[in-house]
Amino acid sequence: MTRRSILNEPTLVLNRSWYAIATTTVRHAIRLMFVGASRAVSATSYETHSFDTWVELTVPPDELCIRTVSMRILKPEVIVLTHYDGVPNKSLPFTRRSLFKRDRHTCQYCGTQPGAAQLTIDHVMPRSRGGRTTWTNCVLACVPCNLEKGSRTPGEARMSLGRTPEPPPWTHALEIPTGGVPESWTKFVSDKLWGSIGA
Numbered sequence: 001m002t003r004r005s006i007l008n009e010p011t012l013v014l015n016r017s018w019y020a021i022a023t024t025t026v027r028h029a030i031r032l033m034f035v036g037a038s039r040a041v042s043a044t045s046y047e048t049h050s051f052d053t054w055v056e057l058t059v060p061p062d063e064l065c066i067r068t069v070s071m072r073i074l075k076p077e078v079i080v081l082t083h084y085d086g087v088p089n090k091s092l093p094f095t096r097r098s099l100f101k102r103d104r105h106t107c108q109y110c111g112t113q114p115g116a117a118q119l120t121i122d123h124v125m126p127r128s129r130g131g132r133t134t135w136t137n138c139v140l141a142c143v144p145c146n147l148e149k150g151s152r153t154p155g156e157a158r159m160s161l162g163r164t165p166e167p168p169p170w171t172h173a174l175e176i177p178t179g180g181v182p183e184s185w186t187k188f189v190s191d192k193l194w195g196s197i198g199a
């Protein structure tokens with residue numbers, strides 16, 4: 001993976017009640033701060049800053065930061081919205097990318113991780129028999145397992161699923177920074193909810 005520009009790295013967004021609701025880009029986070037719609041949260045003290053006080057903070061010499069012609073600005077890892085108090089939509093749309101993340105690039109029948117090119121989307125109840133493309137009816141299967149199962153149910157094929165397929169937690173919709181989940185984020189979102197990082 002090529003390194004993203006710091007302005008395209010994700011910032012965690014909290015609603016007015018300090019509840020994590022989304023990620024956005026550093027670029028957009030700074031714009032929200034600039035117009036007064038959000039404040040930056042200090043990664044160490046958890047004090048909040050307006051755009052004006054944030055840009056005056058001293059950036060440690062070897063810290064990754066945003067550079068303008070005349071300034072070095074700390075990257076806001078977390079922002080808190082000043083007005084919005086909504087909570088995230090809990091249901092994530094079904095996508096191929098999200099399915100790979102939910103199933104951690106692992107065949108749900110035999111547990112192997114043969115790589116994305118060798119993984120297929122299996123309909124637990126086959127499509128030919130009315131099975132739908134949903135979180136609860138789709139799992140990753142390696143090519144041999146998919147061929148073995150064919151258009152049968154797991155019971156008919158005498159194959160068993162490692163676990164019952166369920167919709168992934170909403171936090172799978174969040175972008176993860178290139179360097180992994182920052183310490184400051186773990187105060188707002190439990191480690192268990194992140195899923196497989198970078199998948």
Ligand SMILES: [Zn+2]
Pocket residue numbers: 107108109110111112141142143144145146
């Ligand atoms: Zn398999």
